[in-house]
Amino acid sequence: MLKVIELFSGIGSQTQALKEAGIPHDVYGISEIDKYAIKVYRKLHGFTYNFGDIKNIEELPKVDLWTYSFPCTDISISGQMNGFDEDSGTRSSLLWQVGRLLNVAKENDALPKYLLMENVKNIVSKRFMPLFQKWIDKLNELGYKSFYKVLNAKEYGVPQNRERCFMVSILNYDGEFTFPEPIPLETTLQDLLEEEVDERYFLSDRFIKYACDMEDRNGFIRGVRFRPHDEGSKIAYTITTNPGGRATDNFVILPACAAIRGRGKGKGEYEQTLEVKQDPISNSLTTVQKDNVILVPQATKAGYAAAEVGDGIYTNRMKWKRGVVQKSMIPTLKTTCGDVGVVVNDKEDLINIRRLTPRECWRLMGWKDNDIDRAFKSGVSDTQLYKMAGNAIVVNVLTAIFKKLFNA
Ligand SMILES: C[S@@+](CC[C@H](N)C(=O)[O-])C[C@H]1O[C@@H](n2cnc3c(N)ncnc32)[C@H](O)[C@@H]1O
Numbered sequence: 001m002l003k004v005i006e007l008f009s010g011i012g013s014q015t016q017a018l019k020e021a022g023i024p025h026d027v028y029g030i031s032e033i034d035k036y037a038i039k040v041y042r043k044l045h046g047f048t049y050n051f052g053d054i055k056n057i058e059e060l061p062k063v064d065l066w067t068y069s070f071p072c073t074d075i076s077i078s079g080q081m082n083g084f085d086e087d088s089g090t091r092s093s094l095l096w097q098v099g100r101l102l103n104v105a106k107e108n109d110a111l112p113k114y115l116l117m118e119n120v121k122n123i124v125s126k127r128f129m130p131l132f133q134k135w136i137d138k139l140n141e142l143g144y145k146s147f148y149k150v151l152n153a154k155e156y157g158v159p160q161n162r163e164r165c166f167m168v169s170i171l172n173y174d175g176e177f178t179f180p181e182p183i184p185l186e187t188t189l190q191d192l193l194e195e196e197v198d199e200r201y202f203l204s205d206r207f208i209k210y211a212c213d214m215e216d217r218n219g220f221i222r223g224v225r226f227r228p229h230d231e232g233s234k235i236a237y238t239i240t241t242n243p244g245g246r247a248t249d250n251f252v253i254l255p256a257c258a259a260i261r262g263r264g265k266g267k268g269e270y271e272q273t274l275e276v277k278q279d280p281i282s283n284s285l286t287t288v289q290k291d292n293v294i295l296v297p298q299a300t301k302a303g304y305a306a307a308e309v310g311d312g313i314y315t316n317r318m319k320w321k322r323g324v325v326q327k328s329m330i331p332t333l334k335t336t337c338g339d340v341g342v343v344v345n346d347k348e349d350l351i352n353i354r355r356l357t358p359r360e361c362w363r364l365m366g367w368k369d370n371d372i373d374r375a376f377k378s379g380v381s382d383t384q385l386y387k388m389a390g391n392a393i394v395v396n397v398l399t400a401i402f403k404k405l406f407n408a
């Protein structure tokens with residue numbers, strides 16, 4: 001039975017990967033300070049002792065494996081990159097607390113045989129490599145031989161483009177360790193999307209306008225980076241701790257529905273108004289074409305043009321074009337053709353854009369629905385569930401590493 005301590009445990013992707021690898025193990029304790037993560041960890045894995053804030057731990061019991069997926073906030077390119085110098089006081093510098101505990105363990109003859117690290121790819125960048133090397137040298141002095149590699153989740157069975165640096169360190173070891181080979185991707189992003197999604201996940205016009213903003217701010221054009229996935233997309237972008245907040249996050253294009261209706265203005269006058277439905281359920285398709293229109297993003301003040309059945313639309317870079325809807329101009333084709341399409345009387349061809357749900361984010365981190373159900377029963381908010389997913393390790397990648405390390 002492998003004895004394990006998970007430092008910076010989060011929701012316990014580490015123990016989950018050991019379970020998935022079929023490696024009998026016993027988690028002696030975790031170190032975690034986030035009350036929501038601790039709650040969800042215990043829902044998923046049962047009660048586990050928490051040593052608490054790593055800064056306050058004096059020593060740890062002798063076990064076989066420590067995992068330390070320490071905070072990446074100050075290393076990640078999406079953060080301030082304040083680094084992880086030993087005395088810098090940054091969150092990422094908590095790494096050196098692991099060093100302190102290893103020093104104590106050495107004195108107590110309690111060094112674990114194996115160490116497993118995970119962090120962002122940027123840790124091996126030109127900027128941070130010297131400091132990372134300092135850490136490797138420290139481990140070397142303690143008697144560990146270390147092996148590291150950047151692995152991408154999409155090469156280990158999960159349709160997410162997520163590159164992370166993994167390091168395995170083995171005590172008093174002369175041999176080699178090779179990381180698992182990539183495997184062909186058989187699951188697509190579409191496979192992991194939920195069928196029924198609450199309307200709150202659909203983007204407001206305001207957000208779409210924000211995300212499609214084409215203003216050039218010193219070379220940064222937000223609209224260019226807004227790349228929602230369509231049904232042809234196979235791989236999600238990296239899941240972040242606050243998905244759906246930035247134009248660069250994962251968004252999916254789905255059927256959208258709206259109707260043009262004649263509404264009385266009084267005095268016997270009528271006007272045509274566009275009524276947009278926020279949910280993805282189509283208005284019932286009728287012979288009156290105006291009952292169902294799609295909203296096509298375009299570079300006008302409104303941000304949208306309404307297209308009805310039979311209208312042609314430009315489907316390429318619509319967000320920064322005007323006149324994207326051509327009234328009945330393109331012959332009725334069922335599918336898009338190059339950069340033009342046509343609106344057809346088919347619910348599936350209507351579009352809308354939404355962000356990923358927490359469940360979809362968890363699926364994209366390698367979690368299965370029965371575990372997700374248990375985690376979500378803890379009653380923590382969507383915000384927390386998103387954050388936990390963004391912080392976690394893709395279970396499949398770690399499972400592959402553990403299988404290799406422990407010959408499982
Ligand atoms: C990158 S996340 C690790 C997530 C984990 N690998 C998982 O599977 O969910 C880093 C974790 O370190 C925790 N953390 C931050 N400061 C800590 C501290 N002083 N002591 C213990 N844990 C801490 C954070 O709450 C966060 O959950």
